[in-house]
Amino acid sequence: MGTVEHAKAAGRFIADEPRTNWHDETLWFVRQKRDHAASLLNGWEELRERASQIKNHVLSNLDQYLIQFEKNAIANGAIIHWAADAEEHNQIVHGIIKNAGVTRLVKSKSMLTEECHLNHFLSGQGIEVVDTDLGERIVQFRKEPPSHIVLPAIHLKKQDVSETFHEHLHTEKGNNDPNYLTGAARQHLRNEFIQSKVAITGVNFAVAETGGIVVCTNEGNADMGVHAAKIHIACMGIEKIIPKAGDLSVFLRLLARSATGQPITTYSSHFHRPDKEKQLHIVIVDNGRTQQLGRPDFRNSLKCIRCGACFNTCPVYRRSGGHSYHNAVAGPIGSILAPNIDMRKNADLPFASTLCGSCSNVCPVKIDIHDQLWKWRQILVKEGHVAMGKKIMMQSMAFLLSRPKLYRFAGKWGRKIMQSVPILVSNKLNPWYKQREMPEPPKQSFNEWYKQNKK
Amino acid sequence: MKIGLFIPCYIDQFYPQVGIASLQLLEKMGCKVFFPLDQTCCGQPMANSGFAHLTETCNTLFIDHFKDVDYIVCPSGSCTLHIKEHLIDDGRPALADRVRHQVFELSEFFTDILKVEKLDAFFPYKVGFHSSCHGQRGLGVSSMSERMLPYFSKPESLLQKVKGIQLSTPNRSDECCGFGGTFCVFEEAVSVKMGKDRVMEHEANDVDYITAVDMSCLMHLEGILKRKGSKIKTIHLAEILNSK
Numbered sequence: 151m152g153t154v155e156h157a158k159a160a161g162r163f164i165a166d167e168p169r170t171n172w173h174d175e176t177l178w179f180v181r182q183k184r185d186h187a188a189s190l191l192n193g194w195e196e197l198r199e200r201a202s203q204i205k206n207h208v209l210s211n212l213d214q215y216l217i218q219f220e221k222n223a224i225a226n227g228a229i230i231h232w233a234a235d236a237e238e239h240n241q242i243v244h245g246i247i248k249n250a251g252v253t254r255l256v257k258s259k260s261m262l263t264e265e266c267h268l269n270h271f272l273s274g275q276g277i278e279v280v281d282t283d284l285g286e287r288i289v290q291f292r293k294e295p296p297s298h299i300v301l302p303a304i305h306l307k308k309q310d311v312s313e314t315f316h317e318h319l320h321t322e323k324g325n326n327d328p329n330y331l332t333g334a335a336r337q338h339l340r341n342e343f344i345q346s347k348v349a350i351t352g353v354n355f356a357v358a359e360t361g362g363i364v365v366c367t368n369e370g371n372a373d374m375g376v377h378a379a380k381i382h383i384a385c386m387g388i389e390k391i392i393p394k395a396g397d398l399s400v401f402l403r404l405l406a407r408s409a410t411g412q413p414i415t416t417y418s419s420h421f422h423r424p425d426k427e428k429q430l431h432i433v434i435v436d437n438g439r440t441q442q443l444g445r446p447d448f449r450n451s452l453k454c455i456r457c458g459a460c461f462n463t464c465p466v467y468r469r470s471g472g473h474s475y476h477n478a479v480a481g482p483i484g485s486i487l488a489p490n491i492d493m494r495k496n497a498d499l500p501f502a503s504t505l506c507g508s509c510s511n512v513c514p515v516k517i518d519i520h521d522q523l524w525k526w527r528q529i530l531v532k533e534g535h536v537a538m539g540k541k542i543m544m545q546s547m548a549f550l551l552s553r554p555k556l557y558r559f560a561g562k563w564g565r566k567i568m569q570s571v572p573i574l575v576s577n578k579l580n581p582w583y584k585q586r587e588m589p590e591p592p593k594q595s596f597n598e599w600y601k602q603n604k605k
Numbered sequence: 606m607k608i609g610l611f612i613p614c615y616i617d618q619f620y621p622q623v624g625i626a627s628l629q630l631l632e633k634m635g636c637k638v639f640f641p642l643d644q645t646c647c648g649q650p651m652a653n654s655g656f657a658h659l660t661e662t663c664n665t666l667f668i669d670h671f672k673d674v675d676y677i678v679c680p681s682g683s684c685t686l687h688i689k690e691h692l693i694d695d696g697r698p699a700l701a702d703r704v705r706h707q708v709f710e711l712s713e714f715f716t717d718i719l720k721v722e723k724l725d726a727f728f729p730y731k732v733g734f735h736s737s738c739h740g741q742r743g744l745g746v747s748s749m750s751e752r753m754l755p756y757f758s759k760p761e762s763l764l765q766k767v768k769g770i771q772l773s774t775p776n777r778s779d780e781c782c783g784f785g786g787t788f789c790v791f792e793e794a795v796s797v798k799m800g801k802d803r804v805m806e807h808e809a810n811d812v813d814y815i816t817a818v819d820m821s822c823l824m825h826l827e828g829i830l831k832r833k834g835s836k837i838k839t840i841h842l843a844e845i846l847n848s849k
Contacts, residue, residue, distance in 0.1 A: 161794035170798065178777070185750060194753040463751065465781045469798045502792060504785025504799075505653065507742035511751035524653065531655035540791070544656040551614065551651075552662035554643035561618045581790040585797040586828030589619040596617045596624030600640055604628075 153476045153495055156502040160470030173305060174468040180301075181462040183411025184512070191407065201400050202516035205453035208391055209443060215358040215391045216434065222361025226423040228430040236266035239435045243268060243350070243383055244275055246431055250381055252277070252347050256339075258365070258372035259283040260352025261299050261456055262385050262435060264478040268350075279350070280342045282371040284335055291318045297472025299479055300409045300458035305471050339371070349375030353386035353432075354455070355401060359394045362422040363432065366405060366415040373419050382424065383431045388439050389452040401455060404514035408457040442490045447525045451486045453515040460509035460519055466502055475499060482509035486522040489530065497535035500526035558597060565591035608636045609674035611708065613684040613820070614646040620820050626847040627680040627711055633847075634719055641670035649687035653786045657691060668694055668704055676718060677708040680843050682740020682818045683786075685710040689744070711843055712760040712818050713746050721763065728848040729769035732840075733812035734761055735803065735826070736779040737819035746818065750779050760818050760842055767845055775806035784825035800829045807837060814840045 164170050188194045208215055220230045233239035239262075247255065257263065257279050269279045269290070281290045285302035289295065291314050296302030303311070308326045315321040321334045351372045355364040363384055365372045376382045392401065398418075406412040424430035443449050461467050461481035472480035477488040477496060482503065488496035500523045509519040530536065550557055568575055568591040576583050594602070608631055612624045631638045647667060648660030667688065671677045679685045688708045694701040715721040740746045740760070747758035764772055783789070783799025790796075804826060807815050815830075815837060817823050823839040830837050 157792045157794070160792065164794045164798050167798075174802070188753050191753075465783065465799050466792070466795050469795050469802075501655075501788070502795075504738070504781050504783060504788050504796075506738035506781035506785075508738075508749075508751055508781070511742060511749060527653070527655035528657050532658070536655065540654065540787075541656075544651050544654055544659060548648075548651050548656065548659035548662070551646040551648070552666070554645050554666070557614070557645045561614075565618065581793040582828065584793060585832060586800075586825065587831035589824050589827065591619060592621050594621055596612050596621035597642060599621050599625060600628075601642070604640070 155498045156470065156474050156476075157498065159474035159476070160466075160502070163471040163474055164469060169307075170469055172307070173471060176304065177462045177468045180410060181459075181512075184408055184459055184462065185411075187407040187411040187413065191403065197400060197404060198514055198516055201404055201455075201514055202453065204392060204397050204400060205515050206450065208393065209389070209449060209452055212388060212391065212443065215393060216388060218358040219356055219361055219391055220434075222359070223432055224361070226361045228361065228423065228432050231431060231433045233433055233435045233437070235437045236435075239266045239385065239433055239437065240268055240271040242433050243385070244272060244277070246381065246383055247272070247277055247348055248275075250348055254278045254280065254346065255348040255350065256280050256282045256342050256346040256375040256379070257350040258352065258367060258375055259286055259302070260350065260385050261479060262352060262387050263350065264296060266435070266437065268385075280339075280346070282339050282342065282369075282375055283367070284332065284369060287335060287339065288314055291315075295473065295478065297480065298458060298461055299456050299481075300461075305473065339374075343374045343378045346375065346379050348381045348383065349379035350383045350385065351376060353384050353390050354405070355392050355398060356386055356390045356432075357393075357395050357398070358391055360422065362395070362420055364398060364402075365419045365421065366402070366417065367419070368410075368412075368416045370417045373417060376419075376421065380427070381429045381431065382421065383433065384421065385433045385435065387435050387437070389454075405455055405457050408459040408512065408514040438491045442487070445490070448486060448490065448522055450517055451483065451519075451522060453517050454483050454487075455515055457514055459512040459514065463508045463512045464503075465506065465508070466504065470502070475502070482519045482523070483517070486519060486526060489526050493530060493533055494535055497530045500524075500530060558595070561595055562598075565593075565595070606636055606676065607674045608638045609671045609677045610638050610640045611644065611647075611671065611677050611679040611684070611688075612640070613679065613681045615824065616680065616820050619824065620841065623680050623820055623841040623843055626841065626843040627678070630711075630843060630847050631678060633725075634715075634721065636719075639674060644670050647684045647687045648691070649684060650786055652687065652691055660691075664692055664694055664701070667692060668697065668700055671704055671707070672700060675707070676714065677704070678711055678714045679708065680711045680818070680841060681820060682710045682737050682744050682746060683821055686739040686743040710740055710744055710746060710818060712740070712763055713744060715763060715846075716759040721766075724763065724766040724846055726767040726846050726848050727769050728767050728845050730813040731771040731773060731811065732764065732845065733773050733775060733807035733810055733815045734764065735775075735782060735807075735815050735817040735822055737817045737822045738779075738781050740818045741779060763846060764816070764842070767848070770845070773807075773810040773812055775803065775810065777806065782822045782826055784822050786821075789825055796825070797829065800825050804829050804833070804835070804837070808835070812837060814838050814845075816840050816842050816845055818842050
């Protein structure tokens with residue numbers, strides 16, 4: 151599968167400027183809702199600091215907390231599975247489904263299963279997964295990946311949804327009324343919930359102290375799936391652990407406010423033990439996380455609680471769309487997670503940023519996202535994941551800027567040439583000039599002025 | 606107090622008036638200013654592109670030029686931040702550390718070190734303030750919309766001391782302009798779109814000028830304004846503070 155680089159994909163996205171404006175404004179609206187919600191809570195910054203410290207503590211003691219969680223979960227009656235990577239995760243989930251003799255099942259939102267490409271894998275085994283989160287169901291119908299971790303179909307307008315539902319759910323053509331469309335989705339999904347023997351969910355928080363898991367949704371679709379099914383499979387990355395149930399008072403307050411500006415998600419569902427004659431399977435997945443934990447500069451990216459605030463605030467994301475990041479997790483956080491899994495494929499992502507630093511400052515767990523983007527750039531270049539043209543350009547610049555006399559000489563003559571033959575820089579080959587005028591070169595540099603007037 | 610004037614390479618070559626205004630302002634305030642003639646570039650364009658390992662000579666030159674001053678002052682938040690965060694010298698770590706702590710962006714130097722209370726400046730225009738990210742979020746020259754902390758702005762406080770000025774803030778008070786160093790050419794489409802959106806907000810406020818603590822943001826916005834044929838001009842903060 152060929153991957154289109156972020157800059158190119160973003161260019162295509164922006165080619166439809168009215169749509170880009172709409173995407174930008176919609177997500178900026180969510181960012182503003184977040185600002186408002188955060189401003190209403192006393193001690194927001196202290197809460198962020200607290201969350202960050204808890205997560206740092208967990209990452210430093212992850213082995214012990216995982217063992218504690220497993221022990222307590224087993225005591226509660228859950229069945230624990232460990233998966234080293236995406237493939238093992240998919241095999242385990244497939245094994246459970248196969249044992250249950252099921253070929254169709256429901257799944258609520260789980261970025262981990264997106265990361266592992268579970269749907270695709272199961273489909274190859276003859277098993278159909280019905281995503282029950284409304285946004286995810288929309289993109290699933292369209293055979294698209296989610297473009298945002300919290301708002302999977304944010305790249306689509308209601309007209310797009312109407313067309314998709316007309317095709318797949320036989321709704322009225324051209325009826326764009328959101329109430330009508332969600333009503334149709336509700337009817338459709340209700341049938342799936344009732345019939346499904348297996349329900350897969352993600353995990354927002356896994357509490358070591360209790361062995362319980364917490365799943366946050368706004369649609370109640372995780373609960374609907376789990377309560378109707380015989381078998382609940384909960385898939386989680388190893389970093390989802392928090393030490394105590396009391397820590398939820400920190401994270402649940404931060405999560406929804408950061409994500410959508412709500413004080414709390416509509417449903418915060420706590421699962422501790424399976425009901426009688428039912429099964430609760432918890433699949434705990436590494437898939438590169440211990441490798442990231444072993445990178446001192448990047449380990450704290452594992453603090454992420456997947457709120458999506460860094461997406462909504464990112465001026466680049468808002469204007470390039472989630473699909474331009476060609477990774478299950480897009481946006482700034484995706485750009486520091488993705489190179490850990492595949493440097494070559496994701497070498498463009500840490501460069502899809504102006505390093506403005508907004509992401510690091512909205513992050514509810516204080517991940518230094520923009521600093522990590524900078525650090526990934528250094529690594530990617532050292533590992534050779536850089537275009538030859540860029541490398542030569544940088545080497546030439548470094549050569550010039552390391553030699554004061556040459557720098558002054560080149561500056562002087564460069565400006566003279568720009569003045570007398572502007573076409574040499576003001577041409578189509580210069581990406582700056584495509585949509586911007588070049589700065590007007592002055593007769594004298596500051597250095598030349600200084601020598602003449604001050605020395 | 607001996608001040609070393611650190612003029613970023615693109616200001617030296619394209620915007621000498623910003624260097625002149627910075628120098629004149631510092632001298633007006635009684636500083637003894639020293640301008641090392643052999644300075645070139647802080648190394649940021651290479652480092653932010655992933656080539657920090659090519660900036661060794663830039664680092665050495667910077668330390669050589671500025672090691673004997675009390676403060677290093679620079680009319681750019683971005684270049685200042687680069688020095689503060691990334692200046693290293695394996696052979697002279699203590700010296701590099703000292704230099705990193707001595708460097709100040711112009712508006713923070715006026716506010717925190719010189720504690721400027723009054724300015725003899727006059728600028729009778731409507732000015733839109735662009736908050737440059739590296740100065741704001743990197744150096745902390747002002748508060749930011751992401752954090753729930755009390756508002757302050759060193760550059761805007763200085764601008765408010767200018768007679769005749771009418772300051773305006775765009776709707777999104779601190780969104781990035783999209784320059785981003787080499788981002789502006791390697792991610793040309795997004796970069797320009799971000800700049801166009803900034804320009805649009807200032808146009809809605811009907812400003813005469815857009816100002817900032819970073820000429821690089823302004824160079825990018827200026828390019829977009831000129832291509833549009835807009836009447837709005839760009840001007841560095843130092844030039845306004847030095848206006849009569």
